[in-house]
Amino acid sequence: MRTAQETRTTEELKALAEQAGRDLEDADALEILQWAVDTFGERFCVTSSMEDAVVAHLASRVRRSGSPVDVVFLDTGYHFPETIGTRDAVEAVMDVNVITLTPRRTVAEQDAEFGPRLHDRDPDLCCKMRKVEPLEEGLKEYAAWATGLRRDESPTRANTPVVGWDEKRQKVKISPIARWTQDDVDAYITEHGVLTNPLLMDGYASVGCAPCTRRVLEGEDARAGRWASLNKTECGLHG
Numbered sequence: 001m002r003t004a005q006e007t008r009t010t011e012e013l014k015a016l017a018e019q020a021g022r023d024l025e026d027a028d029a030l031e032i033l034q035w036a037v038d039t040f041g042e043r044f045c046v047t048s049s050m051e052d053a054v055v056a057h058l059a060s061r062v063r064r065s066g067s068p069v070d071v072v073f074l075d076t077g078y079h080f081p082e083t084i085g086t087r088d089a090v091e092a093v094m095d096v097n098v099i100t101l102t103p104r105r106t107v108a109e110q111d112a113e114f115g116p117r118l119h120d121r122d123p124d125l126c127c128k129m130r131k132v133e134p135l136e137e138g139l140k141e142y143a144a145w146a147t148g149l150r151r152d153e154s155p156t157r158a159n160t161p162v163v164g165w166d167e168k169r170q171k172v173k174i175s176p177i178a179r180w181t182q183d184d185v186d187a188y189i190t191e192h193g194v195l196t197n198p199l200l201m202d203g204y205a206s207v208g209c210a211p212c213t214r215r216v217l218e219g220e221d222a223r224a225g226r227w228a229s230l231n232k233t234e235c236g237l238h239g
Helices: 010-023 029-043 054-061 081-093 107-114 123-138 182-192
Strands: 044-047 070-074 097-101 144-146 163-166 171-174
Touching (some): 010 163, 010 171, 029 044, 070 123, 081 097, 107 123
Parallel strands (some): 044 144, 070 097, 144 171
């Protein structure tokens, strides 16, 4: 028998997302995630870059019958070893189901077809092949996905809804900590002993692929260390 989650039309999902965005604007992160689990069941997942494990930890605390919440991680082939280590630690200690997605081409295969260091010459194409396309493939079985986006991270994220509609993927997109500040994140990490990427203690404020990420300078926003020499602020996953 098909579940309610499987029988909703695209227009119904879109209306549901827009209504939930209004209803849950002032809800706390756990309430938002509990709504997502109750509404979508196994067709809901959390995505994590493993910059920290805050959203994964929140997901481990919500109540869901059956298996734990899926936490989807994109292994681009360019990650810092610390990022892979954070993923492995999350998988080992948290009550979540970590799923690792990989691009269709290995780095070596991409280099052979497009030339070395594509991330320097055409970073948008590199992100498309190593992030956007694998995520779109990996999200096909889900009706809704959650991210760790926050409004205070950059001007491009200032209007992030706690629940919204992902037009590109035709899915409900949930950002349970959208209203949090960096102080809120730090307080949650301290209170719950949440795993964080060691690079956050080494001058990195936002952690992506190693070739395209640098430490931030005093006074810069958290995203300034991503694609610092290029006119680029997002990888394409969120816009």
